[in-house]
Amino acid sequence: MRRTGDLKLIQELNRFIILDTIRQFGPISRSDIAKKQGISPTTVTSAVNELIRDGMVAEDGTGESKGGRKPIMVRFCPDGKFLIGVSITNTAITIAEMNLEAATKQKKIYPVKAGLVSDLIIQYVLDSIGDFLQSVDDVSRCLGISIIAPGIVDAASGVIRFNSKLRLHDVPLKDMAEERFGLNTWLDNDANAIALAEKNFGGGLNADNLLFVTVGEGVGSGLVVNGSIFRGSRGGAGEFGHTTVDRSGMRCDCGNVGCLENYVAWPAIYSGILSAVTRGKETLVMDLADGDMTRITFDVFRQALHQGDQVCQDIVDEIASYMSIGIVNLVNLFNPSLIILGGEMIRDNQVLFERIQKQVMAQAMGTMVEGLEFRPTVLGADFEVKAAAAVLLQDVFHFSL
Numbered sequence: 193m194r195r196t197g198d199l200k201l202i203q204e205l206n207r208f209i210i211l212d213t214i215r216q217f218g219p220i221s222r223s224d225i226a227k228k229q230g231i232s233p234t235t236v237t238s239a240v241n242e243l244i245r246d247g248m249v250a251e252d253g254t255g256e257s258k259g260g261r262k263p264i265m266v267r268f269c270p271d272g273k274f275l276i277g278v279s280i281t282n283t284a285i286t287i288a289e290m291n292l293e294a295a296t297k298q299k300k301i302y303p304v305k306a307g308l309v310s311d312l313i314i315q316y317v318l319d320s321i322g323d324f325l326q327s328v329d330d331v332s333r334c335l336g337i338s339i340i341a342p343g344i345v346d347a348a349s350g351v352i353r354f355n356s357k358l359r360l361h362d363v364p365l366k367d368m369a370e371e372r373f374g375l376n377t378w379l380d381n382d383a384n385a386i387a388l389a390e391k392n393f394g395g396g397l398n399a400d401n402l403l404f405v406t407v408g409e410g411v412g413s414g415l416v417v418n419g420s421i422f423r424g425s426r427g428g429a430g431e432f433g434h435t436t437v438d439r440s441g442m443r444c445d446c447g448n449v450g451c452l453e454n455y456v457a458w459p460a461i462y463s464g465i466l467s468a469v470t471r472g473k474e475t476l477v478m479d480l481a482d483g484d485m486t487r488i489t490f491d492v493f494r495q496a497l498h499q500g501d502q503v504c505q506d507i508v509d510e511i512a513s514y515m516s517i518g519i520v521n522l523v524n525l526f527n528p529s530l531i532i533l534g535g536e537m538i539r540d541n542q543v544l545f546e547r548i549q550k551q552v553m554a555q556a557m558g559t560m561v562e563g564l565e566f567r568p569t570v571l572g573a574d575f576e577v578k579a580a581a582a583v584l585l586q587d588v589f590h591f592s593l
Contacts, residue, residue, distance in 0.1 A: 203239075206231055210239045211248060212589045214268050219252040221263035240266055247272030247333065248292070270295070273335050275584050276328075276375075278321060279382065279576035280341040282357045282409050285317055287324040288577035292335075294393065294585065296574050300324055309359040317365070318372055325373065336376035337369055338584035340576070342410055345381040346427040347583075352379070353427060356445035357410065378583050382406075383430050384421050385579035386571070387414025390532050392582055395567045399530040403522055404569075405432060406535035407515065408490075411453040415526060433457065437517050455514045458536065461493060461507055468503045475503040490536045497543060508544050511537065516551035523556040523564070534569030 213225050220228075226236045243249035250269050254262040270293040277294075279286040281304070288299040302320040304313065317339075325331060343355030350366020369377040380388075387404035390396040396404075402416040411433030415422040423429050433453030434446050441450030454460055465477055465488060476496040481487040497504040519531065531552075533545055549566040556564075571578050 206235055207239045207242065208589060210236055211243055214243070214249055214266055215589065218267040219255070219265035221255050221265055223263060273333050275335045275581055276321070276324070276337045277577035277580035278317070278337060278339040279580055280317060280339065282342070285320045286576050287320060288574065289328055290577060290581045292585065294578045294581040296577060298327065299574065299577065313358050314360070314363055314365065314368070318368065321369065321373065331375070334375055335588060336378065336584055337373065338378040338580040339365060339369065340380050340382040340385040340580045340583065342382050342412060344426070344428045344431065345379060347380045347384070347423065350377065350379040378587060380583045381412070381414070381427065381430060382576070382579065383412030383414040384423065385414070385583050386534065386575060387416055388421055388586060389571055389575070389579040389582035390569065391416050392586065395532055395570045396530055401526070401528045402530045402532065403526065403528040404532045404534065405519060407456055407533070407538055408458060408536035410457050413522065417526070432518060432522070435518055435521065437514055452514060452518045456511045456537070458490065461511070461537070462488060464507045464510070465493070465503065473503055476501040477504065494540055497541065508547065512544060512547035512551060515548050516555060519548065519552050520556045523552060523560050527560050529563065530565045530567065532567050532569055534571070534575065538568060
């Protein structure tokens, strides 16, 4: 005799399959869903009625007759439910209300004060989510909260295992959010989530072996192997920023020395600019920042670079050199078919993109770069919360988006 739990699991799986079929092929008739997926018409009708009741599917006129009455078509309703996407970085908490196609309905950024770490940053994250939820209409329509964070994240258990910058150790953030807000919650590493978003609705739609690398406040990577995110045994795969590029280099927050992140992330860039100014080198950066070092940002750096500033070009050369060393190692290890570069250092920075691409293609093993493509990210300004949405939506639909 089939156990009740087994039957419920099958019913839930069928519902996911039917919803995903409607999303991909709708408007579609109930009978065509049954034929396409090999599910009984009765099961399809029952599941579709539930999805209509839940606002995720709607009837959409009639289709062409195939010998009998015209079938009633059904279509996916991306705005019938919503999700809350949350991105944690070292400097900000970004929270958005998003529909089931990862379109942002509203977004708010909560700045992180310097020195806010450990328990204080987690409390701030939860308080920020609570504040944002007050602006949301009808929380009962919310499928859940999806959180992404840098560092080693065990997605299966919903625990941030380690984050050196924010000093987080074994934080059960998923359980903490579910207990406080009463909403299903997902948690994943930020670079993994962005790689997933690129695979599902970005530049990697047709790539089953994809490497995503992000350079900004920190450095990370996400790896798609045979169509699935490669996480490692405890969620630690992809800590690209903590690979060693200089054994006699500076000590990193993680405890190691010579980590890539210390040579290419924004703090290193800022230090390079400060050093150049201190040595008396002229740079457009100071003009663009009105002589105020505290006003130097990614955008100021990019503007100076686009105007041919020599200090910025020298810094880009150094970043490209270190980045290419690291990426060559990944190419030789994993043999991806596509590399997508993203993050604040890459955005609107064609010079850096092209130099990294050129050096990797020249330095990696010849057979490893045959057919290898490089692309900049195409996820746009909302890439962080779109990545958070990808984690939840992948789980809800069970299949690639």
